[in-house]
Amino acid sequence: MSHVQLGQRVKALLRRSRWEQSRKEANIYNLYLDIAWFGVVNGTVLNFLPVFAVRLGASDLLVGAITAGPALISIFWLILAGWIITRQRRQMPIMVWTFLASRLTFLLMALVPWFFVAHRDVALVALAVLRTFPEGLAGVAFTAMIADAVPEERLAGVISVRNALIGITSTLTVALSGQLLDRIGFPFNYQLIFFVGFLAALISLHYVSHIQVLDRPEVGHVSLLGPGVPVAVRWQELVRPLIATREFRQFLVAAFVFHWGLFMAIPLFPIYWVRELRATDGWIGLLSMAFNATTVIICLNLSGAIRRWGSRRLLALSAIGVCTYPVLTGLSRSVPPLLAVSVIGAVFAAVMGVTLLNRLLEVCPAEGRPSYVALYSAIMNVAIFAGPLAGSALAGTLGLPAVFFLAGAIRALGGVLFYVL
Numbered sequence: 001m002s003h004v005q006l007g008q009r010v011k012a013l014l015r016r017s018r019w020e021q022s023r024k025e026a027n028i029y030n031l032y033l034d035i036a037w038f039g040v041v042n043g044t045v046l047n048f049l050p051v052f053a054v055r056l057g058a059s060d061l062l063v064g065a066i067t068a069g070p071a072l073i074s075i076f077w078l079i080l081a082g083w084i085i086t087r088q089r090r091q092m093p094i095m096v097w098t099f100l101a102s103r104l105t106f107l108l109m110a111l112v113p114w115f116f117v118a119h120r121d122v123a124l125v126a127l128a129v130l131r132t133f134p135e136g137l138a139g140v141a142f143t144a145m146i147a148d149a150v151p152e153e154r155l156a157g158v159i160s161v162r163n164a165l166i167g168i169t170s171t172l173t174v175a176l177s178g179q180l181l182d183r184i185g186f187p188f189n190y191q192l193i194f195f196v197g198f199l200a201a202l203i204s205l206h207y208v209s210h211i212q213v214l215d216r217p218e219v220g221h222v223s224l225l226g227p228g229v230p231v232a233v234r235w236q237e238l239v240r241p242l243i244a245t246r247e248f249r250q251f252l253v254a255a256f257v258f259h260w261g262l263f264m265a266i267p268l269f270p271i272y273w274v275r276e277l278r279a280t281d282g283w284i285g286l287l288s289m290a291f292n293a294t295t296v297i298i299c300l301n302l303s304g305a306i307r308r309w310g311s312r313r314l315l316a317l318s319a320i321g322v323c324t325y326p327v328l329t330g331l332s333r334s335v336p337p338l339l340a341v342s343v344i345g346a347v348f349a350a351v352m353g354v355t356l357l358n359r360l361l362e363v364c365p366a367e368g369r370p371s372y373v374a375l376y377s378a379i380m381n382v383a384i385f386a387g388p389l390a391g392s393a394l395a396g397t398l399g400l401p402a403v404f405f406l407a408g409a410i411r412a413l414g415g416v417l418f419y420v421l
């Protein structure tokens with residue numbers, strides 16, 4: 001090779017390196033603006049959806065279906081969604097279009113009072129549940145895409161800042177939305193904040209659509225959906241290659257145990273605050289603000305600790321630390337101590353939220369990452385669906401404090417498994 005050719009190749013490599021760096025910096029910028037605007041969605045549509053359903057006359061069963069329905073569907077749908085995404089060389093188009101389909105439901109929810117005289121509550125909940133299908137595809141693609149869009153050494157820092165940004169914009173939006181709901185008559189007040197949420201979702205999607213990632217390698221076609229293939233065989237063929245990876249399989253076990261302890265207690269906290277401790281709405285709002293503010297502060301100062309200690313160690317320690325929240329809550333006999341409990345719980349929860357996603361992306365092989373993410377999400381949805389049911393059933397016989405102690409022990413066990421496995 002001549003000196004001229006060598007020089008041209010070096011220049012080409014330098015240009016490509018500068019372009020890669022510039023592209024990933026732009027991706028980080030778009031990821032920050034995406035989540036900041038999605039915080040507005042979180043503080044309007046997602047936060048007030050159950051309340052809107054109640055205002056429209058929804059029964060307890062229908063309100064429960066807003067959470068339980070998507071979790072139940074996700075158990076079966078996400079594995080197939082991951083298989084679909086993995087076989088797309090260009091994953092951004094399918095992600096953007098499915099995100100758009102999911103977020104269009106926010107507009108339809110706002111229009112429900114105008115288009116339905118009877119069964120408005122059923123129509124609203126049906127939209128919330130049906131949204132699971134496009135959201136599942138888009139969510140799997142998005143989680144897998146982050147690892148390709150951001151330099152590996154900056155991934156933990158980007159996730160930390162994103163968590164902080166959504167905490168800030170969600171908290172501010174919830175406060176403003178509450179004021180609007182009090183000052184404007186029903187149902188126009190809810191329609192207004194849902195329309196604002198829809199517009200914020202479109203702006204968020206605008207920034208997502210500007211993220212650039214390289215196309216994935218061609219994946220060989222596997223016919224699992226053709227006639228004559230038993231359903232059990234289809235699912236075995238989808239799942240078997242994923243659980244063959246030892247590190248990922250062990251991570252799944254630890255994560256499932258931890259999420260079971262996490263979600264079996266979550267629906268019981270408001271019941272304990274109101275019925276046992278007689279907490280006022282003002283105190284409940286203050287507890288929420290303390291938790292959110294602490295989470296934001298920790299997330300903004302977490303990247304250095306992750307570089308020093310590593311995701312695996314911090315995930316294990318924070319997962320064990322999260323057990324303090326239900327245990328200390330169960331020991332509290334009045335509301336004021338819960339302020340300190342919220343701050344302590346938020347410290348560990350913030351670390352856990354960042355390191356869990358970072359560790360998930362570490363244990364998922366780059367080849368076929370969407371399928372691994374989908375299997376993880378599907379199995380965690382088993383805990384999200386069944387954990388609260390188990391917690392509620394146990395609370396009726398053992399009492400709320402006992403369930404909090406049990407949930408804390410299971411969370412701690414999950415943390416130990418994160419480290420040992």
